[in-house]
Amino acid sequence: MVKTTLPLLTLPQPLLLLPTARITVPVSKPIGDALLALVQDSETEPVIAAVPGTPPDAPLHPWGTAARITRLIKPPIRNIKQPYLLSLSGTTRIHIHPDDTVVSKREEGLVSCRVEYPPRDGIPTTENVLKFKSAALRLLEFLAKDTTQQSKRDTYNKVASMIEEVSEQRAPYMADVMVANVNGEYADKLAFLSAVDANDRLERATVLFMKQTTISEVSQKIAQSVDESLSKQQKEFFLRQQLAAIQRELANLNRSNPVTSTTNNQDGKPPSELDNDEQAEVEDMADIRAKIEVMAQGSEERKMAVREWRRLKRIPPGSVEQGVVRNYLEWLVSVPWPASSVSSSAAIDVISSREFLPNARKQLDCDHYGLEKIKKRLIEYLAVVRLKTLQVEAEQKRLQAAVAAKLQIEAASDDGVVAEPVSPPGIPKSSTQKSVKGPILLFVGPPGTGKTSLGQSVARALDRPFQRISLGGVRDEGEIRGHRRTYVGSGPGLIVQALRKAGRPDPVILLDEIDKVSHSNFHGDPAAALLEVLDPEQNHGFNDHYVNVPINLSHVLFICTANTLETISAPLLDRCEIIQLSGYTYDEKMHIAKRFLLPKQLSANGLTSDHLTITEPTLLQIATLYTREAGVRSLDRAIGAVVRYKAVEWAEHLDTTMDLADPSSVVVESSLLDKSSPYAKVVEEHELEKILGIARWDAEEREREERRGLVYGLVVSGVGEGGILPVETATVPGSGKLRLTGSLGDVIKESGELALSWVKTHAYELGITNSRNQDPLKIPDSIDIHLHLPAGAVKKDGPSAGIAMTCAFVSLLTGACVPSSVAMTGEITLRGRVGPVGGIKEKVLGAHRAHIRKVILPWANRKDVDHDVPFEVKAAMQFVFVRTMEETLEAAFGKGVLGWRSSVEVIESRL
Template identity: 70%
Template sequence: MADLKRRIEAMEPGSEERKMGVREWRRLKRIPQGSVENGVIRSYLEWLTSIPWPNSTRLKTRPFLAAARAQLDADHFGLEKIKKRLIEYLAVPSRNGKKGVKGPILLFVGPPGTGKTSLGQSVAKALDRPFQRISLGGVRDEAEIRGHRRTYVASGPGLIVQALRKAGRGDVVMLLDEIDKIGQSNFHGDPAAALLEVLDPEQNHTFNDHYINVPIDLSQVLFICTANTLESISTPLLDRCEIIQLSGYTYDEKMHIARRFLLPKQLQANGLDASQINITEPALLHITTRYTREAGVRSLERAIGGVVRYKAVEWAESLDGTAQTQQQEGTSSRTSVSQLKEYKSLVEEHDLEKILGIARWDGEEREREERRGVVYGLVVMGQGEGGILPVETIAVPGSGKLKLTGSLGDVIKESGELALSWVKRHAYDLCITNSRTEDPLKFPDPIDIHLHLPAGAQKKDGPSAGVAMTCAFVSLLTGTCVPANIAMTGEITLRGRVTPVGGIKEKVLGAHRAQVTKVILPWANRKDVEHDVSPEIRNEMEFVFVRTVREALEAAFGRGTLGWRGESLLLESRL
């Protein structure tokens, strides 16, 4: 009781929290100690006095920008653009530790395993602030955020206040993990709507928890949210966050991460040191390319862990055999790696199949063929990793119809119809027909075109396959092949324009992994390549930016390969 009174007196005079504390303290003294209400009030006062109020804690500031850069570089390899953005945001609180400076609201969006959660921990270390993580996955009750009212039995404050109490300081770095997986609105309330006040710098200085019932200042808290996708996050919530995209790692970055972080971590976890296992560079590259297929590095870490555990078993068996031999010979000296003749510390590429089994991916995307009617497009898969996808077309006897297969959505089906309409409109210009009135699918013989996108079990949608479909139709009807080292993406319009698409960095990285040397992209996406794609990849690949379908055809087939009948007129409808 004396400790409660001392903490109430330490609060700022005249503040709301002190007034509430004094009022409840006077009620507590009038109520007998054996009553239920006495325990309720006492529990409330303990929560009220344990929250870091502005007068009870002092914000700590120190020169830290150099340390922040060093901390981010020590914990994460690559992600240079992300680190630059973080340093820009962290520089504002470092210049002024006053109460008026509001903490930014950052939202890290990216595939699993790309380092979103660990980036938040690194920021907290660089700032020398306490770190608190709140997992929002599956939270479906608004009271989890705002707390329960004191009228309920065993009520308590929400997750935000609980994190503040654990941290003990008002300038905590608070990570709201998996914000895209928060429960939807139901009869318990909408937890995503409750976060609107928490994540608004203009409102969160007076955050009201239902249990505490006193305005709490969250303006000094640095909120960092993480998500795998933006589709399930409400628009008002997205408007309050500064979105920072984290894309997948290149194979070169994964190799560095494996050497610098993953392998030492697995060695320590399995009781080995660096002298007892040596994975060669070709073996590590084989693990990265053939045994894992992801944007992050979690599967890579599991594969490396499998290799380390296999060598740990070999080491233990060799150690037992050597100890038994020494016991029979009557010697008891310390055993080194060189003395274990049966143990081989080197792990080479041909050893991996025995250790990890048959490779899950055999590099089929690299074994492409140059064939009539087949073009390679660029896609972004569900895990956030880019890749190439063959667009296959064949002509079969029929009545001039288009058949689309491969688990396609409505938008990608419309792209196929758009592409065929453009090809029909310019069939005479491409020397496919002898007059502008002839249908290339009905003259000289009626045919159907069947377009397929493997694999059939994977759902596919989006408008970015328009350019690839157009090139596939032109290749099929003219007999000219597109080289297998070319991949393309872009949305098309009926007028023959090529409009921008998303996921450029992921698509370019996927093309680079598939050893594609020439990529055809929309002209409006050239800034994405300059800003998001590393210079090493830009130097190894040729990028062609196109504004129209005709430019895309010339880039894909080669200038002068298709026989154009003069300049075709571009007709526009104007209202």
């Protein structure tokens, strides 16, 4: 082999230069300047080595092409970033030996290397030449058939004649020419470039031509099938044109005979004289009439539609009443009436399938993490829907079989007259249209806990259309029931609009934010209008004021959502089955963030997992210090802020890298993230303050102290997040009164007074006073007690702080301290009984987050801990369930800390 040294140019994938081929490729400014100096110094066209591109860490490809520089276009001076345009013409193959890949010199970005010229092509065998000719001629034949340009056909035919006459010596050269100009896979062409032997080269070219021929055959079949479908549409178009021509001829004949003359439009014009708008009007009217004709015979909607259609035909054109009637008809025929519509057979097949419930579980697990109790209830809900659907289907098949049997009997009668199909005796006709009634589910929980997405999952599991109706701020009854046609601009209500959008009588309709619907006002009561919608005993005949025809809503599956039950009217709440969504634990939030939120934000902001990694401690810090909530909506926004911050860094890093690399190449972005890269893909905890700012919450709830008169209670915030709240008490000089501060409500103030009364009653047993008749606030000195709950700007109310206040008063008056690792919640009565409270799961999770080791709860709430609190939380904490205040004090202060006196007094008898 002849060895020499040539300047090296790595081509960007998937560009490839074969001998005899020509390409134009953009090159960066440093390489372009070096090539320009090379061209200026050379008297002839300089030759360089064009090598296929490889990954940055991989060695150079061993084979390339010696190419002449035929053209080099320099970019204008005003556009510095625009690349050079380099045109190359391939001459012959060159080999780069692995031992010769050492760079010999480097001049201003241009690299030179030692290459070898292989010997000239040998003479291939006759068999390989014949195979090559056959494959090439077949490929050219298909290429000539596919093109519609005569010039291309002539070129293909000319090349085919050249291949037929090519000799064995020229066959390898012809193979180079054809492979360079035929579309093929990059790997096949790269292997062909590496083939030095003539026989090997012809065999690879033959295989490549056979692949392309197969692709051409498949493409031709696809095009032929498309042409056939187009021809069917053309036939349909021609038939319609012929029908229109026949109608025009009939109109001309009828016009000559005034007695039998009829027209298709209200203006008396034949179709041939109609303009585009009038033709569209005629087609719309025909469409309305066709929809009326497919309505169920004898149904109320069909009777109303026929009546309004006849009325529309009598109204003179241009009348205002015509638009009103026509708009009403369009709405009437677009409603999917259960009697006139057929439910999707695919949806019925999905429910009837044995895999329905496993697929539903899989769908719920795929869409939501955690919420095991909610998923269990939804599976029960779907199982009931499936069983009822199967019962209805079986009943309908039985009725159809009975009707068919009766028709056979009537057909075999002597008179031979077949009567109209009716239901068999004893079976009501309406039973063939039974609906699948189910409970109205009401998801109640804080924002961002997945209430709406649960409804979407149910719709996907049932394979039914999903429609969402937002009831927030609805204050007019007409928005639910529709407005009567006597009003200007009237229209149907939200329920009918959702049915029209769904296109089926059995969609899943989500009534979102039902707790925010307005109540009775001068516009009516929208909440009362929802009673007929949600009541299974009434919604089979829902009356929309605009449609004015009873609509059967019993086929619809309604799901409601709300944030609270306090603003929902009692009759409306009675129609719903309440399912509580209490919020997510931090462990669940971490799984949701890694599984759902982070991939969604990466996709939305143009990044992938190769560009950004957020560690689990960082995610936990975001959830605890930046987004304290029951749901994950704020967590999603915070993660989005982090992703956008890193997207800016990645874009700037990519722009800097693209200035140094070849801009025409397909940049392997992961290769830019080496150890020396200034871009850091991992987000650590210490970076959050720079990205998200100062944390909204700090860890002060973990920094507790053990002191006299201080007890920690458990609370639930307005967003559903649990936490601890210190109950602070202090004695001040006074007259024996109780002072309460901290923006407290009436109920919590009463709990404070009740707690102090209990302490005064049992002051003697607790060792605070020496006599039952003494007031602990007046002996030995008269004092006042000041009770304060921190965060005074936050409204606080509820009875759950009763036992915490009592323990705080006992600690203040006795001097005993409650350990800082103990928290409690519960209601107290005047006789010292501890009553149950709500929000146990949220309160326990808040205590766990604050590193509370011992929680005192009412005895009646033990079932809430068993069913709602996660196992890992229960394993890390001690729970004490109490019935009385005596048990509470012993659990809070410790056994034997308070010196209880006997409540039995020895009274001397004087009889």
